[in-house]
Amino acid sequence: MITFEGAAKIYPDGTVAVDELDLTVETGRTTVFVGPSGSGKTTSLRMINRMVEPTRGTIRVDGVDIREQDPARLRRSIGYVIQQAGLFPHRTIVDNIATVPLLLGWRRAKAKARAIELMELVGLEPSQAKRYPHQLSGGQQQRVGVARALAADPPVLLMDEPFSAVxxxxxxxxxxxxxxxxxxxxxxxxxxxxDIDEAVRLGDRIAVFRPGGRLAQYDTPERLLAEPVDDFVESFVGYDRGVRRLSFFPASGLSLRQDVVFDTEDRVERARDAVASGREPWALVVNEGRVPLGWVSARQLAESPAGITLGTLELAPYGHIFNVATDSLRAALDAAVLSPAGRAVGVDPDGAVLGVVSQDDLGTAIWSVSE
Ligand SMILES: Nc1ncnc2c1ncn2[C@@H]1O[C@H](COP(=O)(O)OP(=O)(O)OP(=O)(O)O)[C@@H](O)[C@H]1O
Ligand SMILES: [Mg+2]
Incomplete structure (x- = not known):
């Protein structure tokens, strides 16, 4: 647990970078600091590892006042990742990652082995170990930055806009x-x-900073989007916060229609009757494995000669799909908006169609979560 108690930073030129910050960062969770440029995010972050000394107030890590700890030792016990990774350009990837273990006095072979293990953990090919940072892409360099910060297995990781340059x-x-x-x-x-989207995606808790280095709101992502405390937070989280909030609700509760799903061997008149009785303007055509192939409109069905199979018709692309078991209502809404039929196609993890969500049913589901 990291606690800020009345922490403030006033730079010598009089700039109030952080003003009376009271905040508790929970152990084992991801806390995101978000806010406009100059609102004191970096300063607050750097106060944790004493790269910036607070002017007033106290910061504790697991109950211990950081002023009682040696700054160099404190810094080594806390991982730190910055924008554009901040790698040493003249050291190889493996040496970059092994930096802190070597400073801590690990034997070379052990530090190297650890570095290779971390490369795999962050999704890098160990065959790249001997390269230099400029021989990697921006995204790969960021992965090296994360691996380096994790090298000595610190319990705390500070990350300052690590992904904003890619x-x-x-x-x-x-x-x-x-x-x-x-x-x-x-x-x-x-x-x-x-980036509020990044904050919502990654954060268990989000602290929104306002200009002048003051904390505007500290909440779970869901509550932040549902109940911004004031106009500043509301405009910062964006006027589309309602749609974003749908990402916290599973799509699995949606009702899926099977009656407008047909395979290529089905006859046109069967589909025509079904869409007419279901008052649906579209039917979805799938193959034998229930993989979606495309949409056919009620009008096209009406104009098609009786007796032919759906497989002989030209289909509109099925557009985006959503995974019923793992996706959110936001993904389902997105799939519907991007579909030429305005309807979302729900699939199982193997990509087989489970059903189609009508606009009415999607609307009802969205309405029920906004209650
Ligand atoms: N060394 C310094 N001396 C004087 N003022 C500083 C110094 N470092 C930062 N500041 C000021 O403190 C305020 C907060 O800066 P900080 O870097 O914490 O903001 P930030 O929220 O991280 O901004 P950004 O999103 O642009 O990175 C700003 O007004 C900045 O100009
Ligand atoms: Mg900053």
């Missing part, structure tokens, strides 16, 4: 990896970002 796809991959690592390692992570 493109959105790589960034999403790194976020996914961090979530996986954290499920395994259960570190106490303090993660700084500008």
């Amino acid at each position: 493109d959105p796809v790589v960034r999403a991959g790194l976020q996914e990896e961090l979530l996986r690592l954290q499920r395994e390692l259960r570190k106490t992570i303090v993660f700084v970002t500008h």
Whole structure:
């Protein structure tokens, strides 16, 4: 547990970077500091490992006042990852990762073995161990940064915008990896970002900072999106917070229609009758393995000659799908919005269609969670 008690930082030029911060960071959880530029996130983070000394107040790690600890030793006991990884350019990847273990006096062979093990843990090929940082992509360098911070197995990890210099796809991959690592390692992570989506994705708790270095709200992601305390937080979390909040509700509760799902051998008139009686404008066509193939509209069915099979028709692309067991309502909504039929196709983990969610049913589910 890390506690800030009335912690403040006023720089010599009079800038109030952090103003009376009271906050408890829970052990084994990910706490995200988010807020606009200059709101004191980095300063607050660096006060934890004494890279910045607080002007007032007290910070404790597991009950011990950090002022009672030797700064160099404290820093080695806390992992630190920054934007663009901050790797040593003239050291190989394996040497970069082994930095802290070597400082701690580990034998070379042991430090190296540990570094290789960590490369695998963060999803790097051990064959890259002898490369230099500039020979890796931005995303790979960030992975090295994470591996280096984890090298001495510190209980606490401080991460300052570690993923903000990479493109959105790589960034999403790194976020996914961090979530996986954290499920395994259960570190106490303090993660700084500008990006509310990243905060919501990674954080067990989110601290929103406002200009002037003051804490605006400290809450779970779900509560932050449901009940921002004031206009500042509301505008910071975004006016689409309602849609974001749907990511906390599982799609598994949605009712799935089977009556408008047909395979290619089905006859056109059977599909026509079904969509007419179900008052549905679209039917979904699947193959024998129930893999989706595409949509056919009620109008096209009406105009098609009787007696032919659905396999002979031209189908509209089925668009995006969602996994019923693991995805959220947000994913289902997204699938519906991106589908040419405006309907979401729910599949099982093998990609086989379980059913189709109508707009009405999706609307009802969304309405029930906003109650
Ligand atoms: N060494 C320093 N001397 C004077 N002022 C500083 C110093 N370091 C930071 N500041 C100021 O303190 C305030 C908080 O800075 P900090 O770096 O903590 O913000 P931040 O929330 O991390 O911003 P960003 O999102 O841009 O990284 C800013 O106004 C900044 O200009
Ligand atoms: Mg910063």
